[in-house]
Amino acid sequence: MTISARCPALVIAACASGQGKTTVTAALARLHARQGRRVRVFKCGPDYLDPHWHQLASGAPVEQLDLWMTGPEDCAARLHAAAREADLILVEGVMGLFDGADSVADLAEYFGMPVLAVVDAQAMGGTLGAIVHGLKTYRAGLPWAGVLANRVAGERHAQMLRDGLKDGADWLGALPRLAGEGGGPLLPERHLGLVAAHELPDALERLDAAADALAATPLGRMDAAALQCFAVDFAPQPPAVVPPLLAGRTVAVARDAAFAFIYPANIQTLERLGARVVFFSPLAGDRLPACDALWLPGGYPELHAAQIAANATLQQDLRVHVDAGRPVWAECGGMLALAESIALPDGHVQPLWGLLPGRAVLQQRLAGLGPQQLALDAGVLRGHTFHYATLDSAAPVATRSARPGQMPAPGAGEALYRQGSVRASFFHAWFASSPEATAALFTAEAP
Known part of the structure; x- marks a missing residue:
């Protein structure tokens, strides 16, 4: 005991x-x-x-x-x-x-x-x-x-x-x-x-x-x-039971100075779900590893936008991945990297990967801040939002995040965009808050 x-x-x-x-x-x-x-x-x-x-x-x-x-x-x-x-x-x-x-x-x-x-x-x-x-x-x-x-x-x-x-x-x-x-x-x-x-x-x-x-x-x-x-x-706490919903699946995770906003607990949750997690660096020129699903975390893509865009081989790998219907979860900065372009504070407009329609703009003031929850069919993910950028996108909005305890409302919270197998949002998820909803993000089951 x-x-x-x-x-x-x-x-x-x-x-x-x-x-x-x-x-x-x-x-x-x-x-x-x-x-x-x-x-x-x-x-x-x-x-x-x-x-x-x-x-x-x-x-x-x-x-x-x-x-x-x-x-x-x-x-x-x-x-x-x-x-x-x-x-x-x-x-x-x-x-x-x-x-x-x-x-x-x-x-x-x-x-x-x-x-x-x-x-x-x-x-x-x-x-x-x-x-x-x-x-x-x-x-x-x-x-x-x-x-x-x-x-x-x-x-x-x-x-x-x-x-x-x-x-x-x-x-x-x-x-x-x-x-x-x-x-x-x-x-x-x-x-x-x-x-x-x-x-x-x-x-x-x-x-x-x-x-x-x-x-x-x-x-x-x-x-x-x-x-x-x-x-x-x-006091001790009984370990949470996590069903192996991602058993046998490989999840690739971008990780470098541009994609650095990763909670260690989120990686732990993916592994407890049974996934094999592999890392790669877009800034180092890495190609997309062989994988069943992809996570593009947040970070500072705006500080490395030209270098991200220059990785044309990875851009092509991403297109092949998406065309094959394999899931992508793009979170905040990861979503911006998928956009067509980003307008920087100095006025320069930098083209990006272009897998998500729309243009991002990096502002001088906060555009989103605070705790948020994202309700999916498989469960409710808790997390937060904190960003200076905005995204004007024609991609379909599957749902929106909401303040704790509230229901999603038009124009409130953060949009969850769905473009083919890509799901993208400014919302940062805490995966352990709903392992079932997390598994859905990396399969074809989430809205």
């Missing part, structure tokens, strides 16, 4: 976005990994980019936790598995601590994980105490660890911040403003989020700088014994 697993765990949260949660989480992971501890990091909510930094910092895979998208049972199973092998679990929150219907606070309370609040204190003094008091007491019974002040000017500023706290035990230290080469952000950003760690040759040096700064704080000086004050018992 599987028993509970006990492990120190922290939820790194904040009062809003932009406070430095990712930097602190990665710094904590790197600091303890350097000291020989096994660290497992999770990201709360949908995110493809922060996990790159956390995986580099911890040396271990990074998975998602979300009470709605992934579900409490899935969260419980992943946390229990991590606790059995790790010395420390870190969960980076999303947005503010209490934001959303299934907030970071809900997750922390559900599993009894203490909250470490990260607050950008560069333009405040004693007001930090009010913010901390509010975060700590707004919800009775919220597990609490303390506060780490971020972007602090120096010792005098840190003391001013500490003096403003109602409970001195809440103080876990102060971090200075950390900058990368040339004085820019330590973890640089672009549209859709952080630049992925593997794109920066000095990524590990950046994490080491953050870990070194954290090592000088009370939080950073905690050793294995001290971390036990954050220990949590994680």
Whole structure:
């Protein structure tokens, strides 16, 4: 019989976005990994980019936790598995601590994980105490660890911040403003989020700088014994039963800098469905591997549009695949790559693969954001949308995604286009939310 697993765990949260949660989480992971501890990091909510930094910092895979998208049972199973092998679990929150219907606070309370609040204190003094008091007491019974002040000017500023706290035990230290080469952000950003760690040759040096700064704080000086004050018992969860609906089928998955938005759990789900998963890189000039179905994930095709279009051999392979009626699931950026062209912000219009009628336009502002669900005949997939591009397509719309708990409505949500054997949408799916619906996407059964 599987028993509970006990492990120190922290939820790194904040009062809003932009406070430095990712930097602190990665710094904590790197600091303890350097000291020989096994660290497992999770990201709360949908995110493809922060996990790159956390995986580099911890040396271990990074998975998602979300009470709605992934579900409490899935969260419980992943946390229990991590606790059995790790010395420390870190969960980076999303947005503010209490934001959303299934907030970071809900997750922390559900599993009894203490909250470490990260607050950008560069333009405040004693007001930090009010913010901390509010975060700590707004919800009775919220597990609490303390506060780490971020972007602090120096010792005098840190003391001013500490003096403003109602409970001195809440103080876990102060971090200075950390900058990368040339004085820019330590973890640089672009549209859709952080630049992925593997794109920066000095990524590990950046994490080491953050870990070194954290090592000088009370939080950073905690050793294995001290971390036990954050220990949590994680209960076992019976494994979900996944029918082998894709047994004997090969699913090809595009994976490179242009098609990088892949949750490891989605690959796991395909494999648990019985599929053989093979990867290929359109940017490297790869041809389409022999396969029964194809997944083109999201990513940054707009940054590599000319290189994608130049792979004429793959384009022909894709046409043969589609003409043979073999399924294609194209997700967000993967859908854009199939379009006829994309208009970039500099005015240049780049032709693309042209398997899906329509022209994409990359905008300067968000065109879609938030949790979504996609109802198919085989089941309801949960997921999300986050994109700056739009697509004007004459392809038939089979259905549309909807907000959690709502029904699809004309003009709302994200269109699911159906062009022959191609199914395409801006919707990002969490495959484990409905293995049956996932299997349908990679067969001929979905609408």
